[in-house]
Amino acid sequence: MSTAAPGRRNLASAAGPPPELAGRLGYLLKHAQLGLAELTAAALEPYGLTGRELAVLTVLASGEPASQQQAAQRLGVDRTTMVALVDVLEDKGLVQRHAHAEDRRRNVVELTEKGRDRLHQAGAAAQEAESRFVAPLSRKDAQRLKAALLAVIQPEG
Amino acid sequence: MSTAAPGRRNLASAAGPPPELAGRLGYLLKHAQLGLAELTAAALEPYGLTGRELAVLTVLASGEPASQQQAAQRLGVDRTTMVALVDVLEDKGLVQRHAHAEDRRRNVVELTEKGRDRLHQAGAAAQEAESRFVAPLSRKDAQRLKAALLAVIQPEG
């Protein structure tokens, strides 16, 4: 009945922005985010990962092995959300939980070798999706876009 | 227990992006969108409108009175979602439904005078929130940002 794909997403992806909204930054940001998320999801599907899961792997792989809660803070998600995310990754054999040696309340979450491999492969695929997404822009404009977004996100300049 | 405000939002709004994610366009877009949404929500609160409701009013006010379904397509939402959105606006006295003269299956949704007033006031407030949001950028860079987002959203150049 609907013209949308079975999975998800409706949101005027085909029609393009209606002129009365095309000037609103909120509209532009939202639909840019949705468009890239769609591309990324497709690119990651062969690796059995969602964009969010890839972000979790990325955070867990960076720096020293963090506790679940530290990783949650970096990602900006709730503790309880983190539990579910790590559960999924652990079920897939990509990470392992260990009790912290000094504070046994904490879980140290480390990537398995399989997890590291998957992170590299899926990370490259996501990067490629991002490149395709910004293909309408010159390389310089694409860099400017990211710089502008970063500037606007930062708490202070 | 949580450090987040009671309403919603956790998402590392205070911490800033972790370096391992700051280069990912998906992360930047998502958090820029969330940041602006937060500002806009606060700016619209005195007018009793959400950003989404303002977008609905904007679409309904533009061009000739559309049917609910046409408006839904422009907004990129489902028919059933549109029903709820119009319900809310009608309860607030901002829009009215009429049966279409020629095709009585359709609802023509028109803004009331109160709706038009509210649209102008709230629209100005949202615009002001957007200006504050892009304040870290030069005027030119802010324009470039919007142009780049538009280019990347458009189905074709």
Add this chain to the structure above:
DNA sequence: TATTGTTATACTCTATAACTATA
């Protein structure tokens, strides 16, 4: 038979509250 609006329902995402174990 197809379409518009509607209702009921289900699914996803994510947060809050309460519980366990450690400290």
Add this chain to the structure above:
DNA sequence: TATAGTTATAGAGTATAACAATA
């Protein structure tokens, strides 16, 4: 008493399916 992780639960948002009225 406070903290890390967990579980159960609830709320927001949005889609799908089924139904009534109209075409």
